[in-house]
Amino acid sequence: MKRSEDIEITLRGHEALVLFDWLVSLSLQGHENEPDAATQKLLWQVEGTLEKHLVEVVDPAYKALLEEAKIKLLAS
Template sequence: MKPEQGVRLSLTPEEALVLFEWLVREDGAGGLTFAHSAEERVLWGLEAQLEKSLVDVLAPDYAGCLAEARQRVLSPGPL
């Protein structure tokens, strides 16, 4: 793969919010173990990209937005 091509991932807004919350929580808890420091750096980069693209992170009712996103992720059918 050429570096300028990159890799695209597709997440629904709900999936992105749930993933962001998990990354923030695990990063803060220090509970993740890494085989190489590059793995940690990749997760930090992913967390930063999600934070920039998610408007719900700044919502006054972030906990409510997160709860709704989690429920939608678990609901059957397309998001």
């Protein structure tokens, strides 16, 4: 079976915010299992795409918005 070349993933706003924050924290911390170059490039691309769409990342209330997003995600 041949897979499709393009795969689209739809995230709700609160899901995207939580994912973005995790990707940023992952890229800022050093860890034992560093991803290979291709995986790291993909993670940066996903992070950049999310950052372009999330107005919350420049909001002074980012931490509070992130916490609200996490609560909403857990409640869904």
